[in-house]
Amino acid sequence: xxxxxxxxxxxxxxxxxxxxxxxxxxxxxxxxxxxxxxxxxxxxxxxxxxxxxxxxxxxxxxxxxxxxxxxxxxxxxxxxxxxxxxxxxxxxxxxxxxxxxxxxxxxxxxxxxxxxxxxxxxxxxxxxxxxxxxxxxxxxxxxxxxxxxxxxxxxxxxxxxxxxxxxxxxxxxxxxxxxxxxxxxxxxxxxxxxxxxxxxxxxxxxxxxxxxxxxxxxxxxxxxxxxxxxxxxxxxxxxxxxxxxxxxxxxxxxxxxxxxxxxxxxxxxxxxxxxxxxxxxxxxxxxxxxxxxxxxxxxxxxxxxxxxxxxxxxxxxxxxxxxxx
Amino acid sequence: xxxxxxxxxxxxxxxxxxxxxxxxxxxxxxxxxxxxxxxxxxxxxxxxxxxxxxxxxxxxxxxxxxxxxxxxxxxxxxxxxxxxxxxxxxxxxxxxxxxxxxxxxxxxxxxxxxxxxxxxxxxxxxxxxxxxxxxxxxxxxxxxxxxxxxxxxxxxxxxxxxxxxxxxxxxxxxxxxxxxxxxxxxxxxxxxxxxxxxxxxxxxxxxxxxxxxxxxxxxxxxxxxxxxxxxxxxxxxxxxxxxxxxxxxxxxxxxxxxxxxxxxxxxxxxxxxxxxxxxxxxxxxxxxxxxxxxxxxxxxxxxxxxxxxxxxxxxxxxxxxxxxxxxxxxxxxxxxxxx
Numbered sequence: 001x002x003x004x005x006x007x008x009x010x011x012x013x014x015x016x017x018x019x020x021x022x023x024x025x026x027x028x029x030x031x032x033x034x035x036x037x038x039x040x041x042x043x044x045x046x047x048x049x050x051x052x053x054x055x056x057x058x059x060x061x062x063x064x065x066x067x068x069x070x071x072x073x074x075x076x077x078x079x080x081x082x083x084x085x086x087x088x089x090x091x092x093x094x095x096x097x098x099x100x101x102x103x104x105x106x107x108x109x110x111x112x113x114x115x116x117x118x119x120x121x122x123x124x125x126x127x128x129x130x131x132x133x134x135x136x137x138x139x140x141x142x143x144x145x146x147x148x149x150x151x152x153x154x155x156x157x158x159x160x161x162x163x164x165x166x167x168x169x170x171x172x173x174x175x176x177x178x179x180x181x182x183x184x185x186x187x188x189x190x191x192x193x194x195x196x197x198x199x200x201x202x203x204x205x206x207x208x209x210x211x212x213x214x215x216x217x218x219x220x221x222x223x224x225x226x227x228x229x230x231x232x233x234x235x236x237x238x239x240x241x242x243x244x245x246x247x248x249x250x251x252x253x254x255x256x257x258x259x260x261x262x263x264x265x266x267x268x269x270x271x272x273x274x275x276x277x278x279x280x281x282x283x284x285x286x287x288x289x290x291x292x293x294x295x296x297x298x299x300x301x302x303x304x305x306x307x308x309x310x311x312x313x314x315x316x317x318x319x320x321x322x323x324x325x
Numbered sequence: 326x327x328x329x330x331x332x333x334x335x336x337x338x339x340x341x342x343x344x345x346x347x348x349x350x351x352x353x354x355x356x357x358x359x360x361x362x363x364x365x366x367x368x369x370x371x372x373x374x375x376x377x378x379x380x381x382x383x384x385x386x387x388x389x390x391x392x393x394x395x396x397x398x399x400x401x402x403x404x405x406x407x408x409x410x411x412x413x414x415x416x417x418x419x420x421x422x423x424x425x426x427x428x429x430x431x432x433x434x435x436x437x438x439x440x441x442x443x444x445x446x447x448x449x450x451x452x453x454x455x456x457x458x459x460x461x462x463x464x465x466x467x468x469x470x471x472x473x474x475x476x477x478x479x480x481x482x483x484x485x486x487x488x489x490x491x492x493x494x495x496x497x498x499x500x501x502x503x504x505x506x507x508x509x510x511x512x513x514x515x516x517x518x519x520x521x522x523x524x525x526x527x528x529x530x531x532x533x534x535x536x537x538x539x540x541x542x543x544x545x546x547x548x549x550x551x552x553x554x555x556x557x558x559x560x561x562x563x564x565x566x567x568x569x570x571x572x573x574x575x576x577x578x579x580x581x582x583x584x585x586x587x588x589x590x591x592x593x594x595x596x597x598x599x600x601x602x603x604x605x606x607x608x609x610x611x612x613x614x615x616x617x618x619x620x621x622x623x624x625x626x627x628x629x630x631x632x633x634x635x636x637x638x639x640x641x642x643x644x645x646x647x648x649x650x651x652x653x654x655x656x657x658x659x660x661x662x663x664x
Binding site: 071 | 394396425426427428429430431435437438439444445447448449452453454455456457458459460461462463464466467469471473485486489490492493496497649650651652653
């Protein structure tokens with residue numbers, strides 16, 4: 001059985017379930033307590049689990065991520081909410097030099113089971129400092145796991161897996177997906193980390209979509225189906241480790257690949273996916289791969305310009321036409 | 326320094342002071358042994374000697390229980406030795422050997438021994454302060470009576486994370502003692518030139534926590550100052566800050582030694598007269614402990630010599646060990662999928 005909820009409700013369910021299951025799961029972040037989170041992801045948690053486990057933090061991103069690392073080192077499983085994902089840059093040293101490296105630097109002694117999660121607001125007009133998530137920063141950091149859910153079910157299932165994971169996990173979420181409803185299993189479902197899912201079956205082209213890119217790919221695939229073009233849409237769900245097996249098996253079948261991700265193209269998520277595809281299945285390719293990414297600009301404020309620099313259904317469709325021509 | 330006839334405070338026996346002196350002398354001799362090992366290439370990269378600051382690590386760790394935790398700095402050998410790490414395995418780590426504490430992956434900058442409650446030296450100035458707060462808070466949350474000592478330098482007191490950590494610790498009443506080792510100098514800048522305000526201990530007032538300063542070269546004074554601050558943390562009265570005023574008697578690092586020491590010789594001499602190891606030794610001699618002091622020094626000298634020769638004979642890791650310990654493989658799909 002399933003129930004239909006939004007992604008922010010799904011994140012909230014994951015936190016409720018994991019905090020009820022394991023008392024060493026704690027949550028810290030700005031406005032996560034009494035307010036229930038700016039986008040409602042932590043609603044009801046402080047009433048149920050108390051202010052010692054659900055901590056309304058100061059505006060102190062480096063401090064709270066560092067706090068989470070220390071809590072993880074002594075056996076807790078902290079979830080640190082960053083109110084806006086862009087603010088992760090304030091905590092970069094704690095994530096990159098500490099969370100990611102402590103197991104390695106200590107020769108395997110230290111375990112840092114921390115989850116750092118938050119939404120990027122791309123697409124709603126909050127401009128350059130509230131609207132840009134660059135998951136490749138973390139994909140490029142050995143020691144981290146990076147997940148990017150595109151559905152309520154996966155937002156819940158991936159977060160539950162992330163909380164139970166012994167490695168540090170960065171969860172990149174997208175604000176515009178928070179209000180989208182979807183079916184979520186009633187039972188305790190864990191989405192495995194490192195496992196992609198095929199969202200739509202097809203034979204002519206493989207379209208890999210990341211975060212909001214999944215929805216763009218599905219809409220484009222639906223449009224093109226009326227022309228007799230069959231696109232297979234894959235959602236990697238985890239960006240590190242990447243399930244290259246699922247993606248490359250698809251490309252072996254279709255011979256063509258488009259990757260849709262809204263982060264800037266240079267050295268971005270799409271670049272890595274395409275490189276891995278080329279390494280694996282170059283001889284199966286019938287056309288050069290194409291990226292549909294954010295432009296190499298900051299995110300502008302004005303709607304007409306923001307639309308210009310972000311992937312769109314139209315740009316995905318153009319890319320698919322290009323590789324299938 | 327001539328022997329002094331000073332009675333010990335009632336809280337310290339001369340046998341305890343002998344053990345504290347053993348720790349201080351061990352730290353001194355450990356770090357004194359490093360420059361030749363560096364010059365001969367047995368130690369690579371760099372390392373930062375704790376020389377001149379021994380009373381702080383030895384005094385504060387004396388106050389702690391074995392299961393208390395410490396978070397350290399780039400200048401961490403003293404903290405390690407005071408918390409009970411073995412010189413041999415530290416030396417193996419510095420020489421990049423497989424049996425070093427970090428299997429040769431960390432070196433001096435990342436010495437860690439969780440079984441000793443040593444959460445890690447840290448290559449980022451101020452980098453370990455917030456995690457010390459989290460470790461303290463979470464230990465308390467899960468029912469332990471742990472106190473965490475977070476060591477940091479005068480330099481870190483100007484880093485944002487110090488202020489974030491102090492604020493967090495205060496509002497959450499975390500059982501932390503922040504110990505600032507004010508050794509007067511960053512690599513080439515004098516602390517007073519780059520640090521605003523009347524003093525680092527005074528910064529505690531901004532966070533509503535006790536701030537004390539102490540002569541960091543007087544081990545009995547350090548113990549005296551740290552004891553009530555550790556105790557208040559342990560009974561749930563929250564964090565505090567202890568600024569221990571000391572001096573970096575050696576060069577900033579093994580690497581930076583090429584340029585020599587351009588500090589004022591008179592200043593160096595002044596602080597040499599306040600050498601914490603000499604002072605503790607003189608105190609013990611004044612108590613008639615010369616035989617035990619001599620015995621401790623002989624034991625430590627042998628221990629260090631043996632640590633160096635054992636470490637030099639200790640096997641290197643397999644190069645392929647570089648791929649281990651990046652991830653825990655317990656939950657993730659498998660090592661071949663971690664790229």
